[in-house]
Structure formats: C-alpha cells, structure tokens
Amino acid sequence: MQYVVVGAGPAGVVAAETLRKVDPAGAVTLIGGEPEPPYSRMAIPYMLTGKVGEDGTHLRPAAGHYDARGITVINDRVARVDPATKTVVTESGASHAYDRLLLATGSHPVRPPVPGLDLPGVHHCWTLADARAIAEKATEGRHVVQMGAGFIGCIIMESLWERGVKLSVIETADRMVPRMMDTRGGAMIKQWCANKDIDVHTSASVTAVEPNPAGPGDKLVRLSDGTGIDADLVVVATGVHAYTEFLDGTGIQVDRGIVVDDHMRTTVPDIYAAGDCAQGRDFSTGGYDVHAIQPTAVEHGRTAAMNMAGIDVAYQGSLIMNVLDTVGLITCSFGRWDGVPGGDTARVVDEGAYRYMCLQFDGDVLVGALSLGRTDHMGVVRGLIQNRTRLGPWKQRLMEDPNRVMDAYVSLSQVAGT
Amino acid sequence: MQKSLHIDPGKCTGCLQCEMACSYDNEGAFNPSKSRIKVFAFHDEGRFVPYTCTQCDEAWCMQACPVDAISVDAATGAKVVSDARCVGCKVCTIACPFGTINYNADTGKVVKCDLCEGDPACATACPTDAITFIDANWTGLERMRAWAAKTDSGAQASA
Structure with missing residues (x-):
C-alpha cells in the first residue's frame, strides 16, 4: 500500500507515524511545503523570544526520526491532486502515486484588502521564514503595529512585547480574542495589556499603511478613527483560512475546510483530510467544523491514518479548547x-x-x-x-x-x- | 514488573507530608503549592484524597505536546517532561483530562509527577500507607483507565 501524506505539521506527522505503526509493510511518503524539517508553528513565538532555538520548534527533534521509521520526507509544494490517476503533482514537477492520500495542509494567513500591505516590513507571523524576518526587525525600541488580536495575534504579541518593541495592536472586533473570550474577559485582557504599555485599539480597523520617510518608523498606519501610528514593522495576524486552493477541480468538497465524514474521508474515494484544513466532527455540537487546534490535529491525524490502513475507527468528535498566555495573563476556553x-x-x-x-x-x-x-x-x-x-x-x-x-x-x- | 503509585484515600489523614516531600525533592523547597501531588480535603464527608498523575496509557499530555517535550521513561513507565524542550505553551495542561500536569509560571515550564525516577518521595513520606508504590497490576488503576477511555475521541485507545 502506497500512502502519501500532504502537509508536515502535527496532523501529517502523527498520521505518517501511525500509518507506519499499523501497516508496517506500507510505503509512507510525507510531503512538506516548506524547506524545513517538520516543525510546529505553535512554537514560533517561543523562538522569537529566544526561549528555544529553531530546532526547538521541530516536531520530532531526534536525529534520523523519519528515516528510522521508513517515512520518506519530501520538501516540495503540492501543485495539484489528480484523483483519476491517483497522483499528486508537486511544484517541482514530480509526480507521486498514491493508493490512499491524506490532505493535512493546514491553513494559511488571510491578508485583508488594505492598501500598503505589500510594502517592505509588513509580515505575517506564520512560517519559520516569517519569524526570521520579524526577529530581524522587531528589536528594542522599534515601532511595531500588529493587526489582529485574536488567538494567534495575542501569542505573537507576547513575543513582540518581550523583545522590547513599542507595540500597538488593532482589532476590528469589540474585544480581544473574541472567539475564545466573552466581553467581560476580553475587557480584562485589554486592561492587562494597557498596564504593560501595549496600545490596544478594539472596534478599530486599519484603513491603509503608507510610506513615511520622515519617521520615526518608515511607515504610517492609518486607522478607521483617523489615528495615525508610526511603524517600522507591521505584523498581520487577521485570521487564517484552510489551505485548499490546490484542490479546485478535483471534486473534493470544501466548505469552511475540507468536508470529511466521521472516518475522516473526503467526498472523493481514497482521499482523507485531517487537521486545520479539515472540517471535522465537533464533540460539543455534533456538527462539523474547523477547529485549528493542536489536540484536534493530532486526533484527526491518528484517526485518519487508522482508517486509511483499513482499521475502522469512527471519530467521536473533538472538543474545542484553547489556552492562551497574553503577556503573562493566562486564559482558557473549552467547548x-x-x-x-x-x-x-x-x-x-x-x-x-x-x-x-x-x-x-x-x-x-x-x-x-x-x-x-x-x-x-x-x-x-x-x-x-x-x-x-x-x-x-x-x-x-x-x-x-x-x-x-x-x-x-x-x-x-x-x-x-x- | 513496573510499579505504580497506589492511593488509598481511606487511609489519608490529610497530614500533607506527601506534598512537603514532593516539593522538597523536586523543587528544593518545602512548598506544597509546588507539589505534584495534591491532597484534596472534603470536610463535609470527612475525607482526604491524595491525587496525582496515574501515568495513564493514553498519555494525553504527551500526545498533545507540539514539540515532543514529553516522553516515556523506559525504566519506570513515567511520562516525563523535558525542561530543555518544553516551550511553556500549556496545551498539555488543558489536554490532560485529569488536571495533573500544570504550568509553573516561575520557570515557564509545565510540571508533572515523574515517579522520582522510581523512588517516589510522596510514598516514602506517607506515614499511614495511604500512598504506596507497588506492582502496577495491584493498584486498581482500572477505574482511572475507564475514566480515561470515556474521554477518548475514538482513536486513542486502540492506536
């Protein structure tokens, strides 16, 4: 049996390892879209603060981990999937045949339609490459404007703050982390941030980023209320979206994410999906939703792999849960x-x-x-x-x-x- | 034969010597707030219940860790946190359905019971044998395992 796993985040890596465990004779290929060993985006903020080095973000740090398990790791980006011939074609032009395919491509950051986001010094904080660029510019005393104070935004905010920058945060919703915190909690987080000299604007949006040679930063960030904020660096953390564009034309149904059943099967035979790109079963609602959290990614990866290997496992649904450390104030949300x-x-x-x-x-x-x-x-x-x-x-x-x-x-x- | 902690709440008098021993052995200070074993007091029922990690097979904490910072000690079976690798993301602290892995803000790392490399200080300190360290088969872990299995999302128990 030839298994191909597309995406080398937690869902993909756990799936590859599980496939190896339950089907020792199968061939397992893991394709990662970035020129890095499989790593954890969740660890990037801690790399930015210097708590760990780049190798501290790696999902499996042990040398030879994948080789020892007979998992072939390929660094290449998938360009398209062809269910008719059961092949995956990468951007380098290579073609990989599969008997069972897992899509674990995660999500990618959304870039809002704001003029000026193509200027130098405007970055997402999503990949290791983004983190390296931010680390270079976010040095003590520099002016940094972060767009978005959602879950990911708040984690990045902490690492920027620890680097000693002058930090402003702009959130369009009426509170911080609106998807995991109620009005009261959101207000408490905002006050906590204000006490740490972080300039937080809620119910505000960025209307433009403009060059500003006069400084103090080389950019000026314009807000909907007319305020202008100096910036050396703009970090865009305004949400993510399941990465599925390469599936157009395959017949694989995509809603908020790739639609899967309780066996993690997509709407096309022999193709499964797991992790942040998948719209999987939700424990609390009984419906199907994109969770985009680590525990769900791991459960998806394992469940999908077992079903791919022919072991019938119905997924009971995962519980949405988050824990967030906003410059030292720890919040949790469940279900x-x-x-x-x-x-x-x-x-x-x-x-x-x-x-x-x-x-x-x-x-x-x-x-x-x-x-x-x-x-x-x-x-x-x-x-x-x-x-x-x-x-x-x-x-x-x-x-x-x-x-x-x-x-x-x-x-x-x-x-x-x- | 691997051993595990056996807790008999009926024998616990609430003296908290286990908490003192645990914090001293692991953190170098007599500070029950830093103990990895906690004694819960139920005054209405007149009960004390020592409680810590059961080193469960499901290892929710280990499964949830995004940076491979938790591993199984081959000698003791304990799930052990590597301070060098833990980034302090705390995902394990909400993933563990028993609440027995916790964040230490002073170190920026998580802590849990590691069975003291096979010689648990809590069991040694307990004067009433409410906490003993005995062959795993004798400990009646089944009740806790049943609880763990119920929390399962489908795949974990059979993987």
Missing part, C-alpha cells in the same frame, strides 16, 4: 463557553486580581468553561465535559463557587463509589 439554550451559567469574577471563572451547564453536565488568571488543574474541565459527567450535588456547589472544578472531579471520580 460551549458561550452557553447553551436553557442551560445555567456560573460566574465568579475579581477584576482587580485579574481572575475570572465561568462555567456553562446543560442540566447537571458541564458543557463549557472560560477561565482567566488561573492555570491549576484546568485539564479536569476537559475531562468533566468530554465524559459528560453527571455532577449531581456538585452542580449546585459549582454554581456557588465555579473555582471548585478540581474538587468536583476528584470527589466524583475518587470518592463516589469507594
């Missing part, structure tokens, strides 16, 4: 953090101490949570949600004090029934 119809909400907030905890229930089952300013034992929130644990008497206790999630879990799992 239906925005609540469900007819459900109950428990909140406790201490704005001065930057602590906030919000739980969402459906009956006596936890279905979602937000936290700000706490890190201890937050994983049990996932356990309680994904097990659909009946909380019984703990529902009322958590309504009174949502911070007691770990107590609830330990009591229900270790005391009850003993």
Whole structure:
C-alpha cells in the first residue's frame, strides 16, 4: 500500500507515524511545503523570544526520526491532486502515486484588502521564514503595529512585547480574542495589556499603511478613527483560512475546510483530510467544523491514518479548547463557553486580581468553561465535559463557587463509589 | 514488573507530608503549592484524597505536546517532561483530562509527577500507607483507565 501524506505539521506527522505503526509493510511518503524539517508553528513565538532555538520548534527533534521509521520526507509544494490517476503533482514537477492520500495542509494567513500591505516590513507571523524576518526587525525600541488580536495575534504579541518593541495592536472586533473570550474577559485582557504599555485599539480597523520617510518608523498606519501610528514593522495576524486552493477541480468538497465524514474521508474515494484544513466532527455540537487546534490535529491525524490502513475507527468528535498566555495573563476556553439554550451559567469574577471563572451547564453536565488568571488543574474541565459527567450535588456547589472544578472531579471520580 | 503509585484515600489523614516531600525533592523547597501531588480535603464527608498523575496509557499530555517535550521513561513507565524542550505553551495542561500536569509560571515550564525516577518521595513520606508504590497490576488503576477511555475521541485507545 502506497500512502502519501500532504502537509508536515502535527496532523501529517502523527498520521505518517501511525500509518507506519499499523501497516508496517506500507510505503509512507510525507510531503512538506516548506524547506524545513517538520516543525510546529505553535512554537514560533517561543523562538522569537529566544526561549528555544529553531530546532526547538521541530516536531520530532531526534536525529534520523523519519528515516528510522521508513517515512520518506519530501520538501516540495503540492501543485495539484489528480484523483483519476491517483497522483499528486508537486511544484517541482514530480509526480507521486498514491493508493490512499491524506490532505493535512493546514491553513494559511488571510491578508485583508488594505492598501500598503505589500510594502517592505509588513509580515505575517506564520512560517519559520516569517519569524526570521520579524526577529530581524522587531528589536528594542522599534515601532511595531500588529493587526489582529485574536488567538494567534495575542501569542505573537507576547513575543513582540518581550523583545522590547513599542507595540500597538488593532482589532476590528469589540474585544480581544473574541472567539475564545466573552466581553467581560476580553475587557480584562485589554486592561492587562494597557498596564504593560501595549496600545490596544478594539472596534478599530486599519484603513491603509503608507510610506513615511520622515519617521520615526518608515511607515504610517492609518486607522478607521483617523489615528495615525508610526511603524517600522507591521505584523498581520487577521485570521487564517484552510489551505485548499490546490484542490479546485478535483471534486473534493470544501466548505469552511475540507468536508470529511466521521472516518475522516473526503467526498472523493481514497482521499482523507485531517487537521486545520479539515472540517471535522465537533464533540460539543455534533456538527462539523474547523477547529485549528493542536489536540484536534493530532486526533484527526491518528484517526485518519487508522482508517486509511483499513482499521475502522469512527471519530467521536473533538472538543474545542484553547489556552492562551497574553503577556503573562493566562486564559482558557473549552467547548460551549458561550452557553447553551436553557442551560445555567456560573460566574465568579475579581477584576482587580485579574481572575475570572465561568462555567456553562446543560442540566447537571458541564458543557463549557472560560477561565482567566488561573492555570491549576484546568485539564479536569476537559475531562468533566468530554465524559459528560453527571455532577449531581456538585452542580449546585459549582454554581456557588465555579473555582471548585478540581474538587468536583476528584470527589466524583475518587470518592463516589469507594 | 513496573510499579505504580497506589492511593488509598481511606487511609489519608490529610497530614500533607506527601506534598512537603514532593516539593522538597523536586523543587528544593518545602512548598506544597509546588507539589505534584495534591491532597484534596472534603470536610463535609470527612475525607482526604491524595491525587496525582496515574501515568495513564493514553498519555494525553504527551500526545498533545507540539514539540515532543514529553516522553516515556523506559525504566519506570513515567511520562516525563523535558525542561530543555518544553516551550511553556500549556496545551498539555488543558489536554490532560485529569488536571495533573500544570504550568509553573516561575520557570515557564509545565510540571508533572515523574515517579522520582522510581523512588517516589510522596510514598516514602506517607506515614499511614495511604500512598504506596507497588506492582502496577495491584493498584486498581482500572477505574482511572475507564475514566480515561470515556474521554477518548475514538482513536486513542486502540492506536
């Protein structure tokens, strides 16, 4: 059996490794679109702060990891897929035949239609190459404007801040990280950033980036409210989109991402999809959505690989969850953090101490949570949600004090029934 | 035969010597807030429950790590964090459904129980045998494993 995996991020690498494990005789080829060893985009911010070197971003640092498993790694970009002849053609012109193909091409950054984003010193922060360019320009005292304060934007922001730049952040939504934080939490994050001398503009958009030879930066960033901000460097973090353009004309159905069933199969035979490019099953809603998070990518990769190798595994759906460190303020979100119809909400907030905890229930089952300013034992929130644990008497206790999630879990799992 | 921690909450008196021993052994200070084992008190029921990582087969933390910073110690079976590789992204702390891998803001790394290289300080310190380190087959880990399996998204248990 000839397996080809397109995309060398976490979903692709886990899939290749799983294929090798479950089909020792199969041939496994992993095609990565960048001239780097398979690496983790998630680690890029930590490379920018110097916490790790470039090799610290590699998904599998051990020398000879792929060779030892008989996984052929090719650095080339896929130009097109031809389901009729079951081949993948790369930009170099090479053709790779497959019996089973996995698309794990991830996503790519969206460039908003703003004049001036083609000027020098305007970068996404997405690839290792982007990170190298940013590291060169984002030095102490330089003026940096970041477009976008979503999840990825906030992580990048921290590394820019640690590099000692003068930082302004522009977010079109009414709050920071709107997709993982409610209004109250978003406002607390914004205040936290202001206290760290980060200039945050919400409900604001960039209308143009213009050359500004007079300085202090060599560019001027114009905002919708008329403000002009000096910039040496503009970082564009205004969202990402599933990378699927190369599939046009294949018949593979694409919605927000590549449409897959509960076996990670696309709408074309013998072609599967996994990770950020795939619109997979969602645990909380039962529907299908693009999660674009590490745990989902890994689960997708493993599930797709097992099904590709003929082991029937139905995917139960992944739980959306995020943890974010915004210049030292740690926030988490899980599942239906925005609540469900007819459900109950428990909140406790201490704005001065930057602590906030919000739980969402459906009956006596936890279905979602937000936290700000706490890190201890937050994983049990996932356990309680994904097990659909009946909380019984703990529902009322958590309504009174949502911070007691770990107590609830330990009591229900270790005391009850003993 | 690999050994694992066996916890019998019925024998725990809440003395917290396990937390002291763990923090001293691993962090060099008697500081229960830095302990990798925690004793939870349920005063209404009059119960104390020591709780830490079960070194579960699913290894959610290890699976979720984006930089291969968590590995299995072949000798003890413990899932061990490499400080050199951990970037502090904290994804493991929300991926572990048991809440037993946590972030240490002082070091910028995550910490979890590593079985003290096969000689757990908590078990040595426990005066009532509420925490013992015994053959893995005896520990009744099945209940925790059942919990882990229920959290499974489909593929993990059979991979």
